[in-house]
Amino acid sequence: MRVQIPFFKRLKREIRAALGIKKKRKYPALPAIQPFSLKRLAPEDIFIETQTERPKISVLMADDGEILPTLNALASIAEHPPRRSIEILIATGDSSGPRFATLGRVKGVKLIETAGDPGMAAQLNALAGGAAGDMLCILRNGAAPLSGAIDAMVDLAEKTPEAGLIGAHPLNPEATQQNAGAILWSDASFSPLGPNDDPMKPEYQYVRDADIFPGACLLVPRSLWREFAGFDENFAHAPYAELDFALRLRAVGKRNLFQPDACFFHFAKTGDESATGQSDSVAIFASRWGEFLRKDGLPRQADVARVRDGARERKVLLVIDQTPPEPDKDAGSRTMIEFIRSFQSLGWMVKFWPQNLNYSANYMKPLQQMGVEIVYGPYETELAEWLDSNGGEIDAALLCRPTVTPAFLGDIRSKTSAPALYYGHDLHFARYRLEAEVTGKASSLAMAEALEKNEAEIWRNVDFVLYPTQDEVDAVLEREPGVAAGAVPAYCFEDLEQRQAAPPGKSILFVGGFGHSPNIDAAVWFVKKIFPLIRRAHPDSRLSLVGSQPKPEVLQLAGDGVKVVGWVSEEELKACYAAARVAVVPLRFGAGIKLKTVEALAAGAPLATTAVGAQGLQGLAGICSVEDDPEKFAAAVIRLLAASDSEWLAASRRQIDYLGARFHRRRQIEALRAALETAEKVYRSRPVRAFNGKFVELPGI
Numbered sequence: 001m002r003v004q005i006p007f008f009k010r011l012k013r014e015i016r017a018a019l020g021i022k023k024k025r026k027y028p029a030l031p032a033i034q035p036f037s038l039k040r041l042a043p044e045d046i047f048i049e050t051q052t053e054r055p056k057i058s059v060l061m062a063d064d065g066e067i068l069p070t071l072n073a074l075a076s077i078a079e080h081p082p083r084r085s086i087e088i089l090i091a092t093g094d095s096s097g098p099r100f101a102t103l104g105r106v107k108g109v110k111l112i113e114t115a116g117d118p119g120m121a122a123q124l125n126a127l128a129g130g131a132a133g134d135m136l137c138i139l140r141n142g143a144a145p146l147s148g149a150i151d152a153m154v155d156l157a158e159k160t161p162e163a164g165l166i167g168a169h170p171l172n173p174e175a176t177q178q179n180a181g182a183i184l185w186s187d188a189s190f191s192p193l194g195p196n197d198d199p200m201k202p203e204y205q206y207v208r209d210a211d212i213f214p215g216a217c218l219l220v221p222r223s224l225w226r227e228f229a230g231f232d233e234n235f236a237h238a239p240y241a242e243l244d245f246a247l248r249l250r251a252v253g254k255r256n257l258f259q260p261d262a263c264f265f266h267f268a269k270t271g272d273e274s275a276t277g278q279s280d281s282v283a284i285f286a287s288r289w290g291e292f293l294r295k296d297g298l299p300r301q302a303d304v305a306r307v308r309d310g311a312r313e314r315k316v317l318l319v320i321d322q323t324p325p326e327p328d329k330d331a332g333s334r335t336m337i338e339f340i341r342s343f344q345s346l347g348w349m350v351k352f353w354p355q356n357l358n359y360s361a362n363y364m365k366p367l368q369q370m371g372v373e374i375v376y377g378p379y380e381t382e383l384a385e386w387l388d389s390n391g392g393e394i395d396a397a398l399l400c401r402p403t404v405t406p407a408f409l410g411d412i413r414s415k416t417s418a419p420a421l422y423y424g425h426d427l428h429f430a431r432y433r434l435e436a437e438v439t440g441k442a443s444s445l446a447m448a449e450a451l452e453k454n455e456a457e458i459w460r461n462v463d464f465v466l467y468p469t470q471d472e473v474d475a476v477l478e479r480e481p482g483v484a485a486g487a488v489p490a491y492c493f494e495d496l497e498q499r500q501a502a503p504p505g506k507s508i509l510f511v512g513g514f515g516h517s518p519n520i521d522a523a524v525w526f527v528k529k530i531f532p533l534i535r536r537a538h539p540d541s542r543l544s545l546v547g548s549q550p551k552p553e554v555l556q557l558a559g560d561g562v563k564v565v566g567w568v569s570e571e572e573l574k575a576c577y578a579a580a581r582v583a584v585v586p587l588r589f590g591a592g593i594k595l596k597t598v599e600a601l602a603a604g605a606p607l608a609t610t611a612v613g614a615q616g617l618q619g620l621a622g623i624c625s626v627e628d629d630p631e632k633f634a635a636a637v638i639r640l641l642a643a644s645d646s647e648w649l650a651a652s653r654r655q656i657d658y659l660g661a662r663f664h665r666r667r668q669i670e671a672l673r674a675a676l677e678t679a680e681k682v683y684r685s686r687p688v689r690a691f692n693g694k695f696v697e698l699p700g701i
Helices: 006-019 066-077 096-103 120-129 151-157 220-228 239-251 278-288 292-295 303-308 331-345 361-369 381-395 409-415 428-439 444-460 470-479 516-538 571-579 595-603 630-642 645-662 665-685
Strands: 057-062 086-091 110-112 135-139 161-170 180-183 190-192 217-221 255-265 316-320 349-354 396-402 420-423 464-467 486-487 507-511 542-546 562-566 581-585 608-611
Touching: 057 066, 057 120, 057 151, 066 096, 066 665, 086 120, 096 255, 096 507, 120 239, 135 151, 135 220, 151 217, 151 255, 190 665, 217 220, 239 255, 239 278, 255 361, 278 292, 316 331, 331 349, 331 361, 331 396, 331 665, 349 381, 381 409, 396 409, 396 665, 409 444, 420 444, 420 665, 428 444, 428 516, 444 470, 444 486, 464 470, 464 665, 470 486, 486 581, 486 665, 507 516, 507 595, 516 542, 516 608, 516 630, 542 571, 571 595, 581 595, 581 630, 595 608, 595 645, 608 630
Parallel strands: 057 086, 057 135, 086 110, 161 255, 316 349, 316 396, 396 420, 420 464, 464 486, 507 542, 507 581, 542 562, 581 608
Antiparallel strands: 135 217, 161 217, 180 190
16 A cells, blocks of 8 residues: 655655656647548538528538549538538539539539639639528638538637638648648738647637638638628639738728637648739739738738737736636636636737646637637646747736645746736635634644745735735735735626526525535535424425535435535526525635625525625625524525515515626726736836745645
8 A cells, every 4th residue: 555645745846856857747638630531432422411591501612623622521521510501502613524513413512603714712702692601611622621610610700799700720631730820921921820730739729810811711701701792803812812801801890710620621731722823912912901011010020929819919918727717616717717708808818827737628628719828738838938938928927826826926927027916716824724713623724824824925926916805805915014906806797687487496505516625514514404494494495415526425415305416517507596496605614705605696596695605795694694503594594485486586686786786897807907007017116026935835735
């Protein structure tokens, strides 16, 4: 049996550090992309289910002179059909030619004769003229979509009202990257980004603005295509027709977005397309867009990292936390997602460094689709090394948690010229101290003492300190009067709906992540001390304990009207709240504003909680029951279960009104704006910007 003693673990780390030995890490495997080879296909074996009347998507395929890539692209669509209805229109040249005859044997396609020798722009205009879909999906050079590629583009267009063009992620047949969009330079030339590189690198895996999307596939709303009369047929070279169209869209405030999840195998290498008419197209483009190129174009020696993000004028924020946000697991993750949205509303680009550096598609993809670059291993393993290449582009850093910040604050100070902000999520030392008082655990008291030293060290060495409540800010200023600190709403809502009817029955709901000791204690305390009193008055009452990672002490609470549900999806959680007659938050220790409390308020389920559950929510006791005594807590729940439907609705509406007045997004945005401005001033006024602090090692970590 292997025994791990904290002393020897620390000693081993110290020896490694002294010898300069880095512990090798194993990172989760990334999704593998299998190479693709063109297959000899019989056209009559390909069948695509299409819709001729009001399809959602019109797939347009111009005549590029190659029949084999076109057949493979059609076969790929047949194998991986979008979940939305489609039609497929193909330019065929003269109807007497072999292309027309061959493609006519494919079931489900519509052939458009393009006699003569029209250019690519003219072909696409002709195809678009016969299209009926809301979205035009332009497939070039027989690009073959991977599963979900077309839907990923449409998803992005539908959730981004300002979207103009959506560009795909073209891959070479050997599964390397052709490009991740391209950069337009001031001399009217353009360069593909990341040619022949690994497409799974973090810098290629997030939605961002791009100047042009060479090859593969484009998506554009048909309404925009019509409004701007499609591609200008004066451009014989297709990329410049696309560039001209993209800039016309940008001129009216539309965005041209790279969609990394729209992967297509593309059989014409970037730059290998026909150069027919290229010099004339460049001359026309440079003449038409000369003023734009002089004003907004960048020389080829410009910093590619900044240009890649479309961040010529935008500031960049680096966020550091323990993991990518996992909103179905913990409240802090939901806060970080809302912070990121608010920073983006302020015009900032956001990059995210998770301490564990583990790739997790389930949690990373949502942020990447929001436009956040998330760094992960094995591509990056040390923040200091990453900052050597990227530190000059960081305009501010937001570090989170006293268990995370000590590992990175020194690198931020030494490798960037960025002000450092700190968000503690809550006062960790206060939470552990209260836990020690309630449970009597000596280990909790030791952790509280160590954390208090580290949190104070962080406050002294950052430029602005943020906490969710003014009480926490006051506690910071009492201990360190010289620091700059402020409160910021941890959660925000824009559209809260009032409940229209009370649910039947006598269902009681407690939601919490049960890997978190305060929630375990709350569940045990409520079931053993409070719920029996409720059952005496309401024998038909039922309690549901909902949340991730229920520990054995929670699982064994099941029975006698208690159901341990465990983890649920977002939709399932909404259904739980909709069915609940009463929501309870029976916390006896913890710190900061509790998501479970705010969530119950937002759901409109009348709430009973404790003083700890109501922490940071000024005036909550005026609209909800806040009781620490088990008998009084039980009496409050009994009253709510017995309330008439009209009384229930009145209580629900008071909660929604309370929340809307305190947690609107504009309040969070203004608090973060003020924090950034103050942090910048504090940073510039510091005589010495290097980090000189010293942290203590946390017990058991």
